[in-house]
Amino acid sequence: METKVTIIIQEMLPLLNNAQLLALRESLERHLVSSVNQQKYTNNSLLALFITAKQVEGCSAKTIRYYQRTIENLFTSIKQSVTQLTTDDLRSYLAQYQSEKDCSKANLDNIRRILSSFFAWLEQEEYIIKNPIRRIKKIKTEQTVKETYTDEHLEIMRDNCENLRDLAMIDLLASTGMRVGELVQLNRSDIDFENRECVVFGKGKKERPVYFDARTKIHLKNYINSREDNHPALFVTLLGKAQRLGIAGVEIRLRKLGQKLGIQKVHPHKFRRTLATKAIDKGMPIEQVQKLLGHSKIDTTLAYAMVNQSNVKHSHQKFIS
Template sequence: MSTPIPNTYQIWIDAFVAYLKSEKGMSEHTQSNYQKQLTIIATQLVSFGVQNWQQLDIAWVRQIAAKGAREGLKPNSLATRLSCLRSFLDYLVLKGELSANPAKGVSTPRNHKRLPKNLDVDETGQLLDINMDDPLAIRDRAIMELLYGTGMRLSELIQLNVKNVQGDRGEIRVIGKGDKERIVPFSGEAKRWVLDWLKVRPLLLKEEQEALFISKRGTRISHRNVQKRMSEWGIKQGVTSHITPHKLRHSFATHILESSGNLRAVQEMLGHESLSTTQVYTHLDFQHLAQAYDKAHPRAKKKPES
């Protein structure tokens, strides 16, 4: 059992987490991550002999980063820890407990983010070519069709309730990051299989349940269950790529962007706040952007030769 951190640290962590909930509207998952990271940092500072947050300076922040690196923390995990600390110290500056944020002077380790390779259209068709009467197979195809057909996150799909599906309007109400709501259009195969699933869903019900997707026990399906089932379907369908929910989201974004070129629409459908996030996510290359620019921008069009 870990040793409790001093109250001089804990009261500000608790106040910050409450602030994230009430003022920022962040999800419980995000609040928990901040709580965890700040508790680790506070424990390290206590071991360094630092009495409270107010004594923190740039040298101690560098010690935190160095300790994480020595312990084998990967660059992206260390970047996450420093980002949490930076946000927290901004809060202390806001509350007048610090005059400046010492974490802003410490550079974040370079994060070599690996994006998943998307499936091509043929591979996607091969994966989704499931035609079985088994309720679990119908459920799984509905899940995969919905992930590929809307680009929603796994966490968003898990949280869906039956009432969120408006089949007559071809819309699904999704609760995304930060409990932000967005309306996602769904049609075609995604709509067809979700409606087919709703017809057989009562066969798995044990008691009243609001979740759209349920397990064979009749409870809301778990993240791990979806991941496991999708991996198994990839093998059964002879797809060479390892199948994950995120890969289907990535494939959705890539295929929509390749066919439409509408980055703003993809941003909205993915639920990204920043357009730059969408650009990274869909691995737009410079050549693609340059071609779009040459075709569309009035100052880029070639002048006729005289």
């Protein structure tokens, strides 16, 4: 009998929305299977279960907060149960959100992607029968060329660092391409000077080795040897009692340096993009760049890098012409 109910539900998938399918299933089970009444879940209880699932998957606290805030915004706008929402409901919500917030297409697609993850989980866990957002396609965004640092920019920043810490920090970001969140988590004991490498913990607590050059090794050693504190952190604050330098501290320091030198948009992530672009530009296989940066998807790596057009022309002449 259970199999017959499933067959009937599958046949009705193209014709009914979630609320109707749930009602049909409950009716069939009540009259044909004599099942017990299903437990009812509120929007907030379903969100709590979803967030727990994401935490188990290893998502960072920042990602978890973004997921929760995005889905709570949906709850605030749409008062009914998420188990009853249709594709049209969600399309209307996204259109209204873009109109009211005047957000970019990229931001709107991020919201669509998060909602898609939530409803896919609801479907997988059988809280809903049909995912209503599956038919809402990826929102096309304009592809902009991301800026990178030139070799001159990097040398100017190195020459104008006011202390050994900032010099070592810039060199480490430039030579490894690590995320700023990975940088501030490093301890002195994590640095393997002999092999010029260290292990960082990326998104989802995944560890990976990163590598630095001889110049970075020298500047890191000079910085560490100059310190008089016993704090285990690799990078610490300069004023008052030594404390681990945070992400905001790194961003503020680099922004001020950029403003002083007249270099636009100086921030930690730009070092990462610069390394990716330089590596691909010099012929490093994209799969190795992906490993170096710790990307789970190669498309992310491709989106980071800006390939030099002159090298595209050279490759065309070499491989095609």
